[in-house]
Structures are given as structure tokens and as C-alpha cells.
Amino acid sequence: MILSVIVPFYDEEAAIEPILRRCMAAVEELRRGRPDLAEVEVIAVDDGSRDASAERAAAVPGVRLVRHEKNRGYGAALKSGFAQARGGWLAFLDADGTCCPLSLGGLLDKALAEQLDVVIGARLHRGSKMPAFRVAGNRVFRALVRALGGAEASDVASGIRVLRREAYEELSPLPDGMDFSPAMSARALLDPALRLGEAPVWYDGRVGDSKLSALRDGLRFVKVILDAGLVYRPRAFFGWCAALLSAAALLLFALPLGGPEAPLAAALRGSADEWMYFRVILIAVFVSLAAFLTALGLVAQSLVGVIHRGRDGALVGPGRSAALTRLFPAVGSALFVVGLAANAAPLAAYWRTGHIAHEYWLRPIVGGVLTAVGIQLAGFWVAARIAGLVWERRRAGSPP
Template sequence: MDYKWLTIVIPALNEQAAIGDTIARCLDARAEIIHSSGLEGVEIIVVSDGSTDGTVEIAQSYDEIQVIVFEKNQGYGAAIKEGWRQGRGDLVGFLDADGTCDPRFFSQLCQTTISEHADVTLGSRLGPDSQMPMIRRTGNRIFAFLLGLLCGRKVTDTASGMRVVRRQALKHLYPLPDGLHFTPAMSARALMNHLRIIEIPMKYEERIGESKLSALWDGFRFLKVIGEGVLCYRPEKIFLAGFTLCVLFILLLAAYPAEFYFQHRRLDEWMIYRFVVCQLVGSFGMMLLLASALTNRMAQLSSRREESVGFWSSIVVSLFSGKSLIFITGLFTLLGMGFLWPGIVEYASTRTITLHWSRLIAGAFTLFTVMQTSIFFILMKVVEIWSYEQTSLKNNRGESASAESFESRSTHYQKRTTSADLSPRIIK
């Protein structure tokens, strides 16, 4: 694709101490950006997000930029989206107005976006030249780790305030929130939607003026938006992560009783507590595993969901579908009856039960798993019925639209033919 223009949006809320210098540096960087990336032009849009200081007056003193004024504060993300909406660039970008980012870095971002066919290219603030405060650096690393763990793809700076995005990629990123959690939401949606996202280390300086970011409240919102992004596109990731934790906990808790049994061929009475906890955690883990398969199938009904899934997700989906699910249910039924059958026979003949408690717990767990898989089977059938009905409705609408189009063309042809037949013929 031939990219011609870059739109740079500068969201600003009471940034009178830094906005003038940021605009001047952006204007000075235009020639370098155009020369290095082959663009025809760069437009700069400042969006005042309800500023009450001199931000608007300073921005409006520059004739070569566009200034959008929000009378009331609508949010960091809302300002960027409005700038993008009014801009004309094939590439759209933004940077913070606080002087932390060098506008000349847009040259490298645009060049990489074009040459590498990236959907989102961002400047990572966690490089060696970063002056980011330690608490924010730590928070960013935690968010990046969690997002990478849930989506299987790595990004180091989820909340970078300097990015370039292909305008065509916005349809895969929207809707995005209006607040400061705009940037981590974009990162999550880009990764979940399998868009091509590239990071480039950049220099990051101390901000000018007071920060608008609340480490506690905005950190909570960042975590929330990352979770929502995963639930929207890859919900099975969260459930698989929970299942993995359950398995690790059970292995840790059951390691000593298992070792003790293989050495002495018996279990001490105090170990019953570990068995009960393992049963509870195991039942919960099985529920998470089934939820992973179910939500994966439900997410496939969304038109925004990509078809590709991860390795482990695909195994879970194939494991709990069709004949595999029937086999698993039958296997657990046989195991449960195998654990409990001696006790059933003993009670039927002697009206007493001397069966060891470990067999009772194991039997109860396996039969409870049978009930879980049976309910899961019914829910999957419900989802399949919904999927079939949605497909049928779409096909019917398409056929109706085709029929209406054909009828319209036929009517038009009949009118044209009738008109032609009624018109006088001139024979020379």
C-alpha cells in the first residue's frame, strides 16, 4: 500500500508548561519524517481535553497545526480518537504532550511500519535510555508479563504513549476506551487479534509538569482492560491459566502422600485432608478446563474472532468435542464405579461399608467429573444450535437480498422495455 500522510495527535490536559515546546519539536521533525519514510506530508492535531489553563491559547498560536477543543474533559483515549477521526493520514499516531517523547522518533516508527508491514508500531519506554520512574517501570513490566502469559505473544511496554497505527487496522482495534487505559487496551486487542505489532526502544525523558496518572487506580484499570481484551478474543486463555495453576497445586499437595504410598503401600489418616483439598481443587480445575473449551466455541461465533487458536487451546477443543468427549465421560464413569463398586457390593450384602476413605474420595471426584462433562455436553449442543441458527439467518438474509436485487433488476428491465415499446418508432 502507498502511504501518503501521517496524522500526529497530541492529547493535552492542562499542559501549558510543555505543549508549546512539544508542538515546536513536532513541526521541526516533519521534514525528517517525510524524507526518511517517503510520505507526502505530516499533519499535527492538538486536542485539548477540557484544559483550564493556557494550553488552548498556546496551541492556537501555531498556524500550521489544527486545534480541537473539548469544553469538558472526555478522556485521553477520546481525545486521540477524535484527532484520528478528523485527520486524513493513512498512518495515524500520537504522542504525549508532556515532553517525554522525541517527535523525531516518528521517522523510525513510520519507516518500520511501512517496511515491515506492521499494523501497530510503538516506542518502548523500557530501554536503556529511559528515565521512567521505578514504580511505573515495575508496573509496566507486570502488565506486559500478564498480557504475554494470557495471549502467548510478548510485548514489553503495554502503555506506550507514542505509536503509529495503520488506519486500516483501526477496524480491528475499535472499540477502544476513552480514558488513560486506551493504550493497554490497544495493545491487548492488537495481540488478541493477531495484528502485527512491532516495538522499537526509544529515549524517554522526565515529564514536564504534574502527571495525570494514578499508579493505584489506573493500574487497576489497566489490569481490567487487559482482562476484558482477553475475555473478548481469547477467553479460553484465562481458564487454561487457571487450570494450569490447579494442576500445579495438586501435584505439590499430593507429592508426599504418593511417595508415602509407594513406599509403605498405605496412607495415614491425616492425609485425608490433602485428599479432600485435592478433590476440591481438581473439580474446580476440571470446571475451568471445560469452560475453556466452551468459551472458545462461543467466541468463534463472533465475527471479530480470528479462527487461529493456540496449541494448547486446540488440544482442549479437540479433546472435549464429539467422540473424544463421549470416551472421556465413559472412562470416568468406569473409574468411578471401579473405585466404589466394592463398597456397593459390601453394603448390599452386609449393610456395612469398610471401604477405605481414599477410594470414596476418588470415586466421588470421578463421578462428579462425569456430571460436569454431561452438563458441558448439553451446553455445547445449545451453542451449536445457536451457531446453526445464526448461519441460517445470515444465509436467508443473503438470499433475500439477492432475490430483492433480482426483482428490482427485473422490474427495472420491464419498465424500460415497456417504455421502449410505447415510444414511437421512426423509420427512415
């Protein structure tokens, strides 16, 4: 077994030589007590440094140096290192001196003992010297992954980890920038075919200035996590959007929010004042969108189930989403009929008089929303049915 350790760097003149010497000093220690580990190779990747970083790295005996002519990004540097690596197990750590290379041994042991595909070095613990703003950011990223239904992981943006080469290939393509690590973590946590774990590692203060932009890279981290949610757990992604819209509709209905009173209170009194018109239309729009996004999430989850496979190699399939989408025709038909019924009296009045009386103003809004949602559910049921038929075809042709 070969472990390939990749150390990407860009303008790390003060830090790169010490961390590479620490890596080379750790090689024998990593092999000690691990008879299956035949070799540990260290590959440093210069991502187009403008200072003397590459010369400092080349001065460390035993390190294989890969160079980019120009700066291509943190993730691109790691990809170049992985392409040159000979190991079936891949590892990487940042070049800034924050993490100890000896920590890789514990990560590898955990991966082998628990048959994990990716093991992250968890830096968020007592004794960690991570700056407070980065701790806060990591907690936000962790909460996002958990909200999307991912497994537990405290440090999704960690820059030290060990993974199987097969897992890296399964997770590819990954971004070229600083969002490489959170993208890998989010996909590994959400992919049903992969298992991710973590183990605590020491985290010290960095040498030199950080290349990470809290705002720009933080937004990129959020984007790649949400992208992973769309690919693996669209039901959760759209479900949260629908929940926010539903909550907004409820607040608009139950609270005054600048109006003379809450629409709920007016409805209980049987009043229908003109100031409520816009509010009720807005509530109807939010409710309609919430229903649309809920149905979209269920259908999208059915579709991704046709693509993804579990650890046993079998197709995941639509799962629970299929059972819910089978209710769409009945629920949609009922809503459509109720919507037409709600509009019966206003339409009759309009037919007779050419206008709709004031007491009927609410019914066209409610009836219109119900009939629209009913039609949407019918359309989504067709899409879900297509996903089910494709899954049956693929399952029939899949190896047992």
C-alpha cells in the same frame, strides 16, 4: 498518504506548547525522504483542562485544536482526535515531552516496510529515563500478554505509536481512560487478523507532574489485558487458572502444610487418619475445578474461533481445541464409569449396614469427583459441538 498525529493533553500548561512546536518543526523532517507521505497534520485534543493549557496549544500555528468541555479521559481524547483526523495512518504521542515527535518517522517506516498494522515505540532500553516503578509495571504487563499467548512486545503501555486507520477501527471500542494504550496493545498482539511490531524510541523525563496512578491505573491495565485474553485466548486464560489449582492440589497432597504428615506419605503407608478428611476434600475440590476450567477454556476457544478472522479474512475456526473437545465423550464416559466403580464397595456396604466403614471413606470423595468431571465433559462436548456446527455454517457462507 496522510499521517495524522494526535496529542491529547490535560492540565499540561508547562509542556503542551513546547511539544506542539516540536511536532510542527518535525513535519517537514517527517516528509523528507518519504515521497508517499503527502501531508502530516497535528491535532491537539484538550481534555477539559483547568489551567491555561488550551490557550498555550492554540498559540502554536498549524495545530488543529479540539476541545472537550469537561475531562473525559485520555482514551476519550484520543478517540476525538482520531474522529477529526483525515489520515489513513494515525499516530499519537503524550504531551508531557517524554517522547520525540521525530521518532514517528521510524515507526511509520517500520510499519510500511514490514506491512504491520500497529507499531509501538519501545521505551524500555538503555538510556531510557523511565522511572523504575514504571519499568517494573511494564514488565508485568508484558509478562501477562506473553502468558496469554501473545506475540513479543516489550512496552505494551507505550504512549507513542503509529497505526493504520483500519487497524484502529478493528480494535475499537477501546477504553476512555489511561488503559487505552495497553488495551490496544493487548488486542493487537492477540488478534490473529493484526500484526504488531515495535521500534526503540528515546524516552526523556516528563515536564510537570504525572497524571498516572501507579496502583489504580496499574490495576486497570491488568484488567484490560485479561479482558483481551478472555476475548482472544480463553484457552490460555483458563489454562493458567487450572494450572494454579492443580499446583495447589499437588502441594496439599505432597507436603504436610501443618498436618502431622503429607497425605501422600499416609497413603503410601495405607493409613487413613481423620485429620486427612478435610485436606482430601479440599484437594478434590481443586482437582474438580481445574478439570472444569480446562474444559471451559477449550470450549471457549472453539467459540471465539467462530467469530475471529485471520489476516486473509478467513474464519479462524476452533483449531486445535476442536480436536481435544472431540475426546470429551470418551474421557468423560471413562471417568464416570471409574467413579461408579470406586463407589461400588462403599455403596454396597451402606446398603447392607446403613453406614460406610472407615476404610472406605476416601472412595466416595474420589468417585464423586470422577463422576462429576465425567458429566461436565459431556456437557462441554455439547457446547463444543454447537460451536463446530456454527463454524461450519459460517464458513460455508463466507467469501473464499
